[in-house]
Amino acid sequence: MDPVLLIDFGSTYTKVTAVDIDEPRLLGTANSYTTVQTDINNGLADALIKLEQTTGRLDFSARYAASSAAGGLRMLASGLVPELTAEAAKTASLGAGAKVLKTYAFKLTEDDAEEIARLSPDIFLLCGGTDGGNTDTVIHNAKVLHKIGGSYPIIYAGNRNAARECERILEGREVHITENVMPAFGKLNIEPTQKEIREVFLARIVQAKGLTQASELISGIMMPTPSAVMAAMKLLAEGTKTQRGIGDLVAVDVGGATTDIYSVCEGLPDDPRTSLKGLPEPYVKRTVEGDIGMRYSIRGIVDAAGLDRVAKIAGLGVERTAEIIDMFANNTELLPTDGETRAVDEALASMAVRVAVKRHAGRLEEMFGIGGLKLVQTGKNLKNVDKVIVTGGSLIHTEHTGRIASYCFYDEEEDPESLRPEKADILVDRRYIIAAMGLLSEHHPEAALKIMKQELVKDDSAK
């Protein structure tokens, strides 16, 4: 046996996962409260005691950690046109596992400056202009950032013709210059920025967040938790040299404050005559719905889906449903206790899944013109994706996972243009191991994939 420990310092819980990489299998999982205020090792020690109560004493050959503690990797991003470089900057940051507090477009205003000073991010991503294109805006924005001051690092991924000037304007600040997120019109180039974000995270953020004390114990790789999830999903889809992956997939993580959706697929149109609009889509894409979550963002679900709809799915009256929603909103630690609260919780989870996947998925519009019918696709086509991975408390601690998850599917009556998966197997992350497997995949992809294949179990409750 060769046990390896994976740690996820979450905002609330420190989760530990022990695996054997010799004969790949899950040995056990446990969690405890995150103690970032005092010493992060206390929470970790508690979780380890709990773990070893079930697994027995383990002599770990390596320990790897991911973190979303202390607010996660908090980023702000700016670009020029909202649907072009500003969108590219946001996509790059989300794909690097960041929590994007806000994305700015055009020239930063005085109000924006005050907001940036108040939000004081971990990293600011400064973009705008294609290479050889507009320089005014990014230079203006660099001046605004200089004026605001602060000590957080700035990553420059804008028009390369303005890079040196912006660096001079920001003299005295930690500035990392990398390739433009959109070097030519409509061309997305986000990997260099993501690499830079990760390096800054490792070099600076880990220390700033009080995670260094832990790093003595840990063999390495601290990454933001969402990056670990992305790595796991990419591995699961693609496979390794010796093991096949499961192919294109969508992953849904319904949390208390946000709902994250991941897709690993090209997402191209079914009909080659379809024209594509908008930015090219990344093969591995992450979107975060900040207004869709089971507790802190419960109102956002109701706003997006409608109270009537939630009540109808729950099979309860509108008033009773509203009462239970208020109860959850006012007590974010509350778990469903009886039939009615469970029904509302599941109805909310169903709508969270529907809304978030709908926002992640692309759209196919039919347009009639002089030349007859024309199909126009924006975003990713997920219709042919036949595996949906689900995780998050409200989806894994219920018998009705499949039923809740089925709300992610294409629904011709409700929204015929939305390119959501037509039908898919639902695979459930019952023991909450995805982020851990993403961490493990850095050094032991074969073991990580084997364990995911064992642990992500198919749920047929929808059928």
Added chain:
Amino acid sequence: MEQKKKTLVIGVIGADVHAVGNQILYHAFSDAGFNVINLGVMVSQEEFIAAAIETNADAIIVSSLYGQGELDCRGLREKCDEAGLENILLYVGGNIVIGKQPFDEVEKRFKAMGFDRSFPPGTPPEVDIEALKEDLHVED
């Protein structure tokens, strides 16, 4: 001294799917030394403007082949002004109106809509290129 390449944004406006002429223009303009951003067919006014802002374009060249050009082009100049592209050169060409109308009248109407130049159907690309060089002060 070598001049910086001038940047042109080109595309076919509205619900128009005529792709061939636009492709010919793309090659002709590129060969003539311009940096060309080709948005293809079915391009909205907003897409022309967004592309021109990011790329700091010198001109927007709109094609329309299906007769709806006058409707599709209306308001483009005003939106450019609004977006901070006050001095950008605007050209339009193709079958930009329905039926046979005297082109000088058509040109006048498009001039009033803020288009610096309009080109009738069948204009060879060389004519556009000459005009661009003149308006953008490109020396051979």
